[in-house]
Amino acid sequence: MKYSMAASLLIALTILGVAMDGCHCKVVQFIFGDSLSDVGNNEYLSRSLARANLPWYGIDFGNGLPNGRYTNGRTVADIIGDHMGLPRPPAFLDPTLTEDIIMSNGVNFASGGGGILNETATYFIQRFSLYKQLELFGGVQELIRQKIGPTEAEKFFQQSQYVVAMGSNDFINNYLMPISGDSWTYNDDTFLIYLVGTLRNQLKLLHSLGARQVIVFGLGPMGCIPLQRVLSTSGDCQQKSNNLALKFNQLTSKLVMELSNTLPNASIRFGDAYDVVNDVISNPSKYGFDNADSPCCSFGKIRPALTCVPASRLCKDRSKYMFWDEYHPSDSANVIVAKEMIKKLGFGKVNQAGAPSPQPSLAPSDAPVAAPAPSPNA
Ligand SMILES: *[C@@H]1O[C@H](CO)[C@@H](O)[C@H](O)[C@H]1NC(C)=O
Ligand SMILES: *[C@@H]1O[C@H](CO)[C@@H](O)[C@H](O)[C@H]1NC(C)=O
Numbered sequence: 001m002k003y004s005m006a007a008s009l010l011i012a013l014t015i016l017g018v019a020m021d022g023c024h025c026k027v028v029q030f031i032f033g034d035s036l037s038d039v040g041n042n043e044y045l046s047r048s049l050a051r052a053n054l055p056w057y058g059i060d061f062g063n064g065l066p067n068g069r070y071t072n073g074r075t076v077a078d079i080i081g082d083h084m085g086l087p088r089p090p091a092f093l094d095p096t097l098t099e100d101i102i103m104s105n106g107v108n109f110a111s112g113g114g115g116i117l118n119e120t121a122t123y124f125i126q127r128f129s130l131y132k133q134l135e136l137f138g139g140v141q142e143l144i145r146q147k148i149g150p151t152e153a154e155k156f157f158q159q160s161q162y163v164v165a166m167g168s169n170d171f172i173n174n175y176l177m178p179i180s181g182d183s184w185t186y187n188d189d190t191f192l193i194y195l196v197g198t199l200r201n202q203l204k205l206l207h208s209l210g211a212r213q214v215i216v217f218g219l220g221p222m223g224c225i226p227l228q229r230v231l232s233t234s235g236d237c238q239q240k241s242n243n244l245a246l247k248f249n250q251l252t253s254k255l256v257m258e259l260s261n262t263l264p265n266a267s268i269r270f271g272d273a274y275d276v277v278n279d280v281i282s283n284p285s286k287y288g289f290d291n292a293d294s295p296c297c298s299f300g301k302i303r304p305a306l307t308c309v310p311a312s313r314l315c316k317d318r319s320k321y322m323f324w325d326e327y328h329p330s331d332s333a334n335v336i337v338a339k340e341m342i343k344k345l346g347f348g349k350v351n352q353a354g355a356p357s358p359q360p361s362l363a364p365s366d367a368p369v370a371a372p373a374p375s376p377n378a
Contacts, residue, residue, distance in 0.1 A: 115130065116130050
């Protein structure tokens with residue numbers, strides 16, 4: 001008798017506890033990033049020069065039509081989110097976005113060409129820098145507050161997962177370009193201080209907006225992307241670029257640890273896959289790749305081609321190429337990067353209690369598309 005009363009009291013308190021503490025909402029993701037995470041924002045930026053809206057982008061994803069991803073298949077954030085049981089957030093500029101979709105799927109603000117710095121990749125004309133993405137997130141928060149009230153909204157945003165994956169463009173499409181103002185204003189050390197200092201302010205801003213669970217992605221060996229290799233006649237990796245990526249990762253890892261230890265209730269974590277990607281590049285066959293130095297999609301002998309275009313040639317076996325185009329890894333390479341981050345950061349399932357997450361209409365299958373389109377000219 002006593003036992004069962006205690007038990008019901010406990011149950012009542014638990015239910016009450018849930019009602020008081022938990023927002024009855026799902027855990028969703030908000031993604032901030034560049035072309036490595038863009039799922040369609042630049043498709044809607046009609047004047048942007050960085051768009052993945054033509055074949056053969058997306059050839060191994062869903063129906064095989066371009067979907068705004070700058071690769072043949074999934075992004076690293078897609079693969080990690082799938083592993084965690086999180087729905088894939090739609091692009092912020094997707095015209096079908098509503099408060100209900102935001103609450104059940106989150107939002108992806110990533111934009112091709114975007115950088116930590118506002119002035120990065122200005123020659124793409126339109127793209128969302130990280131500050132702009134944070135400003136747009138503020139607008140989304142206001143919509144949700146109006147929909148469910150400030151208290152519930154605060155809980156919703158505190159329990160959500162955040163991904164910040166930026167930095168390559170600040171080097172490749174800014175500091176390392178002789179035409180950019182930053183390239184003659186700074187040297188390696190002062191540029192890194194400026195860049196990581198800006199990221200610090202942005203992560204603090206994100207925290208002040210209510211984000212608590214944040215994952216920050218580091219950079220890969222960006223001196224080994226095909227676009228960087230063609231800068232030298234030998235076709236070797238650009239060691240200067242790789243060293244900058246390593247330094248950025250060191251500084252950002254330190255920054256993330258410091259913020260995580262000092263900002264209230266923050267769990268900010270850093271993950272990179274530099275070493276494993278470097279190993280794939282040195283020993284492609286060990287990982288099942290035939291090619292780790294040139295793009296699968298290229299425009300004949302004209303290199304570097306700006307993007308993959310309908311007239312480009314595709315490699316025979318896309319799963320055996322590390323790079324999809326001059327800048328971006330293939331789906332197979334993204335799987336390796338995602339697996340490394342999952343292992344390093346110990347990601348598990350998030351929405352365990354709930355029903356399986358509904359997939360967006362363009363849900364890709366892990367299997368190759370049923371009838372792959374024949375490679376052009378191949
Ligand atoms: C960067 O751009 C944002 C708007 O997207 C603006 O609010 C901010 O003041 C800019 N910061 C600097 C340092 O120019
Ligand atoms: C930190 O978490 C505690 C317990 O959930 C909460 O009472 C407090 O308001 C939180 N502080 C901030 C700044 O989020």
